Each structure stands twice: as structure tokens, then as C-alpha cells.
Amino acid sequence: MTREHEDLLGLLAEVRKRLLIPARDISDADAAKRTTVSExxxxxxxRHLATGERLWLRILRTxxxxxxxxxxxxxxxxxxxxxxxWLAAYSEAAAATDEYVASLPSLDVEVQLPTTPWSPPEPQFWSARRIVLHLIHETAQHAGHADIIRESLDGANSTAQLA
Known part of the structure; x- marks a missing residue:
């Protein structure tokens, strides 16, 4: 594994950990509760991130x-x-992503993206690097959402929970 693999997978691990802090000591009822106008x-x-990592890994592999x-x-x-x-599913998906990405000799590997209703008409290609960066971005964005949701539930926030 190269230094780049280590750096990117290390950052992904950090944002995953940050995402999970707001879920500490939460009941299923609270985990399913909307606290803002958002869904x-x-x-x-x-669930979204566990499913997303699993799907992006399938895209990367195929x-x-x-x-x-x-x-x-x-x-x-x-x-x-x-x-x-969902916590177990996320842990499994994260481990599978990390294992596969670590096994790649280079993050320059090109991957054709699937065509979706929101895709441009011409085929799109991303490097494995860009897929990992996308996972980092998506996870970090949702970690912020998780903080807001948890603070709206009971006043807890990641800063207090890190102590």
C-alpha cells in the first residue's frame, strides 16, 4: 500500500468515526426520529452511507x-x-472498501461509472482515487448532518461526546 492509500484511507476512517459519534447511546426510536424539516x-x-459504500465498492470492483x-x-x-x-452493515462495508482499496497497486485505476437518470449522456470515468475522495466528501457532509440531528434530539454534540 502506498502513502497515498494510507493517507486517503486514514482520512476516510477519521470521517467515519466522526459520523458515528452522534449515534452513541441512541435508541432505535431516536435514531429514526426526524428533528428538522429534512427527512x-x-x-x-x-443506512445511506452503509449502502453507498457497498454500491461504490461494487462499481469500483466491476x-x-x-x-x-x-x-x-x-x-x-x-x-x-x-x-x-445498520451500524454492523456500515462497519462491514467500510472494512470491505478499505481492504479492496488497500489491495489496488495504484489509485489511478479508471472506473466507468453507471449511467443514472442524473448522469451526463456520455460515459463517465473516475479514478479509484476520486471514488475514495467522493466517499470522504459524502461521509464528512453527513457527519455534519448527524451532529445537527443529535443536537436537536437531546442537546449532545460531537465535541461534548469526544470528552
Missing amino acids: LTLGGLI ADGSLPDGMLDTDQYAMSETLSH
Whole structure:
């Protein structure tokens, strides 16, 4: 594994950890509770990211532009199982992503993205690097959402929970 692999996977691990802090000591009922006008919930965010990592890993592995099952799921933010289920699914997806990315000799590998309703008409290609950067961006963005949701639930925030 190169220094770049280590740096990017290390940053991804940090933002994953940051995302999970607001879910500490939360009941399933609270994990499914909306606290803002948004449809987002803590459990729904974790489900979305667990599913997203699994889908992006499939895209990275196949690299042929095929559309993975579930990619167009419009209900991916709903917490359909228990929080512990989604936490375990997220942990498994993260471990699988890390293992595969670490096994790549270079992050320059080109991957054809699937065509979706929001895709440009011409085929799109991303490097493995860009996919990892996308996962970092997506996870960091949702970690901020998770902080707001948790603080709205009970006043807790990541800064207090880190202590």
C-alpha cells in the first residue's frame, strides 16, 4: 500500500468515526426520529452511507459501468432496520472498501461509472482515487448532518461526546 492509500484511507476512517459519534447511546426510536424539516435521521444517514459504500465498492470492483442493484433506491434514507443492524452493515462495508482499496497497486485505476437518470449522456470515468475522495466528501457532509440531528434530539454534540 502506498502513502497515498494510507493517507486517503486514514482520512476516510477519521470521517467515519466522526459520523458515528452522534449515534452513541441512541435508541432505535431516536435514531429514526426526524428533528428538522429534512427527512434525514441518524439511522437513515448510517443506512445511506452503509449502502453507498457497498454500491461504490461494487462499481469500483466491476469497473464496467454496470448499474448495481439498489443504486436508484429512492428510499435509502429511511431506517428500515434497527440501528445496530445498520451500524454492523456500515462497519462491514467500510472494512470491505478499505481492504479492496488497500489491495489496488495504484489509485489511478479508471472506473466507468453507471449511467443514472442524473448522469451526463456520455460515459463517465473516475479514478479509484476520486471514488475514495467522493466517499470522504459524502461521509464528512453527513457527519455534519448527524451532529445537527443529535443536537436537536437531546442537546449532545460531537465535541461534548469526544470528552
